[in-house]
Amino acid sequence: MPIEEDLFEKLRVELRRGSLILAVLGALRVERYGYTLRQSLEEAGLPIDEGALYPLLRRLEAQGLLTSEWREEAKRNKRFYRLSHEGEEVLAQLLGEWNAISESILRLTERDK
């Protein structure tokens, strides 16, 4: 892989890493289990490394932003996650921050349009 592409890939991964938490919190305003959550993120254009999703969900739950429960669906036990009350507040704050960053970047790069 040429150096430029390699560098771009690293920067892209770095850029997306922070936004994934926001995407996961946003997607879990509706109750989902891991597999369907990953599918919905992928359909939205934000695929997540399979091995990284579940640890992230556990961490967000430990931080009180998500709640979870084991329930049977399609004859199998699945762990369902959804946004907690605290998670909703944090998501609102993060979205505000996200929009502010987006506007700042747009202002700074206006002449490049």
Added chain:
Amino acid sequence: MDLIDRYLHAVRWALPAAKADDIIAELRDDLVTRKEDREEALGRPLAKDEVSALLKEFGHPLIVAARYRPQQWLIGPDVFPFYLFVMRIMVLIIVGIDVAVGVARAVFSDQAPLQVLAQTWGSVWMSLLINLAIVTLVFAVMERSGFPAEHLRKWRPEQLPDIRDKRKSQWESMFEIAAGLVFILWWTGVIQFPFRSAGPDFRIEPAPVIFQLYWPILAVTAARLVQNLIEWLRPRWKAVRGALAVLTTVAGLGVLALIYQAGHWATIVSTGMPADKVAELDKALNLGLKIAIIVVGVIWVFQCLQVLWQLVRERRG
């Protein structure tokens, strides 16, 4: 055993035991669901290599399991700069001490230079490996204890060294510190050099004055070691630096004066050498020592004046 079971077994092995069952149940559900989805899309069961590819996509078991651990690194990016700083100092000290010991061995012992070089080389690597391991372990513990949050809260820019502080080069400081350390360790008998204190027909014996001044010499050397360490690590402690420079110079000159007054610092004892040759060698040795004592005294006075002049300049500035 099914490949998915083997994979999950490998993941479980590296998971925190308390959460392992819960995590494995969730991962199993995900992997089985994914496998069923692909089978449904293909209209047939997955072949072994297709299951293998699916698991490979999921990630190496050790990496998957490691993501569940709260500690993701041994020494993190916040601690690493401090770790690197201490490591650099440690490497300088170790190399300095080992090189000083090596030079002393080469000059004073009967060992062949190549043998000394090989011993010093081996000693440097062994010391480095042991100390690297110890420092790494200490910083790994510090990483877990929340360092450097408290340090970063407390530090002040005023503590940074003044640009006008004309500091000695690192190697100069390190050599002085290492030489001081080696001398103290040798003087107190902690380490020994196979000194060439005897020839085929004579031996050298130190004069009684050297033994009488054992403690003063040790005290002055220890004080100079502390002074060198402060000069190097804490150049902002100007009052301490000035006081130590004057103190060690006055005390050092006092001890040197006592030694100088003795007039005779080593004796050549014949073990077969003719008397006239003994007298000649004795005279030459003591003349050399006399010059060395004077040179050391002059250097100490010069160094003290240099430190004091620097402090006066800084105070004026």
